Amino acid sequence: MDYESAAGNKSRLVPLKTTLEVETRDRVINVYVNAIPVKQASNALSIIRRLIPNDGGLDLQHLRRFVKYDDAPPHVRASISETRSLVTPGPENETPKELIFIAGSVDSISKESLIEGLSSISNPVCICSIQVPLLAPTSHEQAAFWTSRYWPTVYKKSNPFGPHPSIVSRAEEDINEDVEKWMALADGAAQEARATGSGEDIGVVIVTRKNGIARPVAIAGDARWLDWPHSSRGNVAAHATLRAIAMVADGLRARDEDQQGVSDITIPADTGIFRDQPRMPTEQCRSPIDDDGYLCHDLEIYCTHEPCVMCSMAIVHSRFGRVVFRRRMPSTGGLCSDGELGHGLFWRKELNWTLLAWHWSSGTDSIGTCGVESDLHA
Amino acid sequence: MGDDSPLTSKSPPPPSTPPPVSIPKSASQCMTPSEISTHVQFMREALSMADLALQTSETPVGCVFVHRGRIIGRGMNATNRTRNGTRHAEFLALDEIMRARDGKKPRYAPETLRECDLYVTVEPCIMCASLLRQVGIRKVFFGAANEKFGGTGGVLSIHVGNGRKAGDGVEGVEVEGGEEWERWHRDDYEVSGGWLREEAIVLLRRFYVQENDRAPEPRSKKDRVLKLEVEPMGEEGKMGDGSAS
Ligand SMILES: [Zn+2]
Ligand SMILES: [Zn+2]
Ligand SMILES: [Zn+2]
Numbered sequence: 001m002d003y004e005s006a007a008g009n010k011s012r013l014v015p016l017k018t019t020l021e022v023e024t025r026d027r028v029i030n031v032y033v034n035a036i037p038v039k040q041a042s043n044a045l046s047i048i049r050r051l052i053p054n055d056g057g058l059d060l061q062h063l064r065r066f067v068k069y070d071d072a073p074p075h076v077r078a079s080i081s082e083t084r085s086l087v088t089p090g091p092e093n094e095t096p097k098e099l100i101f102i103a104g105s106v107d108s109i110s111k112e113s114l115i116e117g118l119s120s121i122s123n124p125v126c127i128c129s130i131q132v133p134l135l136a137p138t139s140h141e142q143a144a145f146w147t148s149r150y151w152p153t154v155y156k157k158s159n160p161f162g163p164h165p166s167i168v169s170r171a172e173e174d175i176n177e178d179v180e181k182w183m184a185l186a187d188g189a190a191q192e193a194r195a196t197g198s199g200e201d202i203g204v205v206i207v208t209r210k211n212g213i214a215r216p217v218a219i220a221g222d223a224r225w226l227d228w229p230h231s232s233r234g235n236v237a238a239h240a241t242l243r244a245i246a247m248v249a250d251g252l253r254a255r256d257e258d259q260q261g262v263s264d265i266t267i268p269a270d271t272g273i274f275r276d277q278p279r280m281p282t283e284q285c286r287s288p289i290d291d292d293g294y295l296c297h298d299l300e301i302y303c304t305h306e307p308c309v310m311c312s313m314a315i316v317h318s319r320f321g322r323v324v325f326r327r328r329m330p331s332t333g334g335l336c337s338d339g340e341l342g343h344g345l346f347w348r349k350e351l352n353w354t355l356l357a358w359h360w361s362s363g364t365d366s367i368g369t370c371g372v373e374s375d376l377h378a
Numbered sequence: 379m380g381d382d383s384p385l386t387s388k389s390p391p392p393p394s395t396p397p398p399v400s401i402p403k404s405a406s407q408c409m410t411p412s413e414i415s416t417h418v419q420f421m422r423e424a425l426s427m428a429d430l431a432l433q434t435s436e437t438p439v440g441c442v443f444v445h446r447g448r449i450i451g452r453g454m455n456a457t458n459r460t461r462n463g464t465r466h467a468e469f470l471a472l473d474e475i476m477r478a479r480d481g482k483k484p485r486y487a488p489e490t491l492r493e494c495d496l497y498v499t500v501e502p503c504i505m506c507a508s509l510l511r512q513v514g515i516r517k518v519f520f521g522a523a524n525e526k527f528g529g530t531g532g533v534l535s536i537h538v539g540n541g542r543k544a545g546d547g548v549e550g551v552e553v554e555g556g557e558e559w560e561r562w563h564r565d566d567y568e569v570s571g572g573w574l575r576e577e578a579i580v581l582l583r584r585f586y587v588q589e590n591d592r593a594p595e596p597r598s599k600k601d602r603v604l605k606l607e608v609e610p611m612g613e614e615g616k617m618g619d620g621s622a623s
Contacts, residue, residue, distance in 0.1 A: 232488035236512040237472065242464060249462035256461070272473035295463045309536060310512065313505035313529075317463040332540075334508070341542050343534060345504070350533050352526060375561070377512055 020161035056108030193221030201371030218247035241311035246276035306333030308377035402572035441498035451475035504529035507536035521578030
């Protein structure tokens with residue numbers, strides 16, 4: 001199953017984008033830019049502050065206000081020199097030390113009043129309109145892409161549309177230590193499910209991490225075909241994620257029975273739809289549950305495949321802190337915001353719980369779903 | 379529930395007029411009185427499951443699965459008892475159905491669910507809406523809408539195309555009934571909300587009062603007052619607090 005890691009391909013954690021990030025990431029606005037002599041920069045800014053107070057209510061903090069002519073993207077330089085040749089026909093006469101600066105959005109001022117206002121510092125005024133990203137970038141990569149495509153853009157290590165980048169990178173330090181180990185365990189459960197015919201090639205591992213020490217508290221393979229007719233599409237309640245969550249709940253009940261002497265909790269055996277008991281050798285994992293545990297609060301879950309919508313929401317209901325999966329399920333997965341469904345359930349402001357989510361990507365496995373059909377619900 | 383419950387202190391309506399029952403606006407226009415009374419009757423059964431949940435300190439959400447006019451499974455929320463945040467009423471009812479035996483043989487095949495209708499007191503959450511889609515439910519009747527977690531219109535619309543957003547230019551190539559359309563819509567199910575929603579909401583409110591009283595540090599007196607007025611219904615019933623459905 002793990003031919004990718006066997007081949008020595010280094011996998012890495014790719015944080016999932018939230019629905020808001022995906023929806024807003026390509027939004028652009030048109031702004032006027034103008035070329036001015038370097039020494040006029042502060043004059044230009046004070047003129048603009050008078051003409052367009054507060055930038056017309058627009059937040060432009062993520063954009064460089066002034067850019068050296070030579071550092072501006074080629075298409076911006078081209079627009080400026082084209083405008084210049086229209087305004088002053090004849091040979092190029094650009095001054096060597098020039099800046100291009102953002103005056104304001106095209107909605108905040110008319111071109112005529114802008115030209116009039118700036119005529120005292122540059123003559124002739126060479127204004128043109130370009131596209132810039134409306135909102136702040138949420139990663140270095142995005143900032144670099146926007147810088148080359150639109151205009152020099154600054155990444156300020158913040159993300160108004162999702163978890164704060166510093167929280168994400170701190171979590172990644174933890175997870176990078178042992179993600180390979182947990183994924184190997186999940187793979188083992190998946191292979192066993194497949195080999196015994198009890199389920200699809202899907203597995204999950206639930207991990208608790210306290211004071212820097214991580215240990216597994218539940219391991220489950222898919223069991224949709226266990227005591228279930230093959231004429232159907234399988235037992236939906238026996239998806240690996242739901243089974244693993246139920247195993248944690250079993251541990252919590254055992255703990256509470258010990259603590260309070262409660263023993264009147266009778267849970268029906270696995271004859272209906274639930275497959276809560278560990279079955280396979282790899283599923284035997286009886287680490288004690290923390291004394292203060294509530295549901296799966298702040299636990300981590302590692303999945304061989306992106307969970308389906310049901311299982312993704314089960315993860316939210318159970319209040320996990322982190323989820324990592326190996327293979328994307330573009331047409332059925334509930335976690336990603338940029339798949340075909342686009343639900344991004346790990347981080348939606350309407351829901352009462354948000355968690356951190358990563359695709360553990362080896363770069364080569366993003367396309368194939370490995371061992372399962374692409375329209376299967378993991 | 380004690381006798382001091384504000385519900386019982388309300389005087390019953392005069393016997394000549396039937397008790398006022400909230401049903402969706404659309405139902406009164408396109409259903410016969412006998413159809414309506416059948417749905418109301420099944421929803422009452424779901425409500426009695428929710429009431430049972432309340433008595434055992436579970437969020438009062440209940441449901442029944444109906445197959446060919448007969449209830450074949452009942453469920454109530456059990457997240458507290460099981461310490462499992464996924465044990466919603468819908469799962470418990472499905473478990474009961476698939477556990478039923480005639481001798482040693484299962485009484486119902488999984489395909490039976492494709493001919494079932496669900497009556498649930500609160501709109502199914504996103505998780506349960508996906509469960510229902512994957513088991514192939516035929517139709518869902520619910521009481522109060524679930525603005526926080528609802529999966530059949532509240533937050534997402536999993537019952538239509540698995541909640542995938544239309545548009546993005548893909549809709550054009552998807553001819554209704556075509557292969558691509560079929561891929562997304564073959565498991566779609568019908569949904570009708572607002573059936574006995576007031577009763578469903580009153581149960582939820584009683585639960586929050588009860589749980590606040592149980593807490594070691596009771597919240598302010600104001601929070602504990604049982605609000606029985608229910609805001610008038612919009613298109614569907616609306617209830618913000620139904621987390622465990
Ligand atoms: Zn594999
Ligand atoms: Zn699943
Ligand atoms: Zn639910």
